[in-house]
Amino acid sequence: MRYVLLTSFFFVWAIGFSADSPCHAQRRFRYRPQIRALQRPQRAIQSPLQIQIQKQFPANSIYDFRETPSRNGRSPVESLGRSNVDGGQNLSSVLEVGGRTGGGASYVGGKLPPIKAFPRIAADFEPQRAILISVCELLPTHEKVFLQILDACNGHIEVGVLVNDKKQLIDTVRLLLKQNVEYSHVKFYHLDLDTIWLRDFGPRIAQLENGSVAFDFLYEGTRPRDEKMPKAWSDLTGERYHAVPWTMQGGNFLFNGRGVALTTERIFDDNHVRFKNPLPGTDPEIERREMVINEFRKECNLSQVVVLEALRNEATRHVDMFAAFVADDHVLISQLDRQGDPVNAALLDRNAERLRNVELDDGRKLKVTRIPTPPREGKYWSTFTNVIFANDLILLPAFSSDQNAYVERAVAVYKSVLPKHKVVVVDTSTLKKLEGSVHCMSINVPEFANLPPRFLSLKKAINFVKQSGQQE
Numbered sequence: 001m002r003y004v005l006l007t008s009f010f011f012v013w014a015i016g017f018s019a020d021s022p023c024h025a026q027r028r029f030r031y032r033p034q035i036r037a038l039q040r041p042q043r044a045i046q047s048p049l050q051i052q053i054q055k056q057f058p059a060n061s062i063y064d065f066r067e068t069p070s071r072n073g074r075s076p077v078e079s080l081g082r083s084n085v086d087g088g089q090n091l092s093s094v095l096e097v098g099g100r101t102g103g104g105a106s107y108v109g110g111k112l113p114p115i116k117a118f119p120r121i122a123a124d125f126e127p128q129r130a131i132l133i134s135v136c137e138l139l140p141t142h143e144k145v146f147l148q149i150l151d152a153c154n155g156h157i158e159v160g161v162l163v164n165d166k167k168q169l170i171d172t173v174r175l176l177l178k179q180n181v182e183y184s185h186v187k188f189y190h191l192d193l194d195t196i197w198l199r200d201f202g203p204r205i206a207q208l209e210n211g212s213v214a215f216d217f218l219y220e221g222t223r224p225r226d227e228k229m230p231k232a233w234s235d236l237t238g239e240r241y242h243a244v245p246w247t248m249q250g251g252n253f254l255f256n257g258r259g260v261a262l263t264t265e266r267i268f269d270d271n272h273v274r275f276k277n278p279l280p281g282t283d284p285e286i287e288r289r290e291m292v293i294n295e296f297r298k299e300c301n302l303s304q305v306v307v308l309e310a311l312r313n314e315a316t317r318h319v320d321m322f323a324a325f326v327a328d329d330h331v332l333i334s335q336l337d338r339q340g341d342p343v344n345a346a347l348l349d350r351n352a353e354r355l356r357n358v359e360l361d362d363g364r365k366l367k368v369t370r371i372p373t374p375p376r377e378g379k380y381w382s383t384f385t386n387v388i389f390a391n392d393l394i395l396l397p398a399f400s401s402d403q404n405a406y407v408e409r410a411v412a413v414y415k416s417v418l419p420k421h422k423v424v425v426v427d428t429s430t431l432k433k434l435e436g437s438v439h440c441m442s443i444n445v446p447e448f449a450n451l452p453p454r455f456l457s458l459k460k461a462i463n464f465v466k467q468s469g470q471q472e
Helices: 002-019 020-031 049-054 076-081 143-154 166-177 224-237 268-269 284-300 342-356 404-417 428-435 460-466
Strands: 061-063 128-134 158-163 186-190 204-207 212-218 238-247 260-264 273-277 304-308 323-327 330-335 367-372 388-390 393-399 420-425 441-446
Touching: 061 204, 128 273, 128 330, 128 388, 143 158, 143 166, 143 388, 143 393, 143 420, 158 166, 158 388, 166 460, 186 460, 204 441, 212 224, 224 304, 238 284, 260 268, 260 323, 284 304, 304 342, 323 404, 330 342, 330 404, 342 367, 367 404, 388 441, 393 404, 404 420
Parallel strands: 128 158, 158 186, 212 238, 260 304, 330 367, 393 420
Antiparallel strands: 061 273, 128 441, 204 212, 323 330, 388 393
């Protein structure tokens, strides 16, 4: 009996130890499981007009949010009660559900609601001051990916390397010294983080008439240091700060810089609304989705939010796994072989067709270009849209297992739509089991945004390491 108990204890301990290793931690904590399901009410909810009236009086709100309070101590309902509800469009009559029930919706109909010139959240393809990358949990397992990004960006853009502490700085400097390369474009900033997935929890920078502002969405995760990063970045840079009382992971929100954003149906799971006292007359599923979209539209100053179907059997359910804006009127969408994955191939075809029907505020239709993508390996996906835009440079992720024909075709697609850009392929094979890629692990700092005035250049970082007696 004692032997059985000891064996059981060792088995449980081994599992716990394995889960806490860096590689497992990155995968385990990147996405919190979505265990909440829509609790459909027995009766329909109040009309949109009644909802707007109720939102003016948060103390009497009919809403029950299953979310934690916002950073300022107010609940999402209370924050909504203080927001501007004018100009809300009843989308029930124009909801366009594609595929199966609960699939994507384009939320476009009639005349587009007007938006202000500012704030304007920048698109990834716009001119940049820098890109940010964290080495937290990146070294040494993924040092090859890190070095490829630094080498490719040399001469194109500044790279801000975020380090938690002295040890991470020393380890990074040692690695760079071994390369015998002058990394004059690298700067080090001190930010305490849990993981490398900056895109998911980091700030989205918006342009103001004078200056810029860091948008901080609620991040539904179990990483407190990551959650604090946008406010910490705002404090370092001196930028204004805006806390959005709604949940969004950055990889699931793509902006064209002109009032249009793409997301997937995950947005409704991350911002789940349950109505306590429904009234007859409307469809509660449509109304709750309408509410979420309208609030994101107002918070982010968007004319329209296009909700697409998320890939099936893909862990993140993020839009950047299969889509990328290359211009304000042009988007790339992955294309799969119908024989290899008929469900997701058809899903992507529906998404592409939906986007072709999107009309911009100036009357232009959105252009869609398809980019052939290798079939998934079980739950692991190749993605040619999860790229880093770095001014005139595009960093294209690829696995060593991807067939050369697919990679070459992807490079050709980017060169055809962005002929003045250089395309560099980054081997991201070590990231495969983490279910993320280079777009996920980076943040773009637009040219109008601030950078922290306090930093260490590589030269100063080397001197610091020497003075610390830590150089190998």
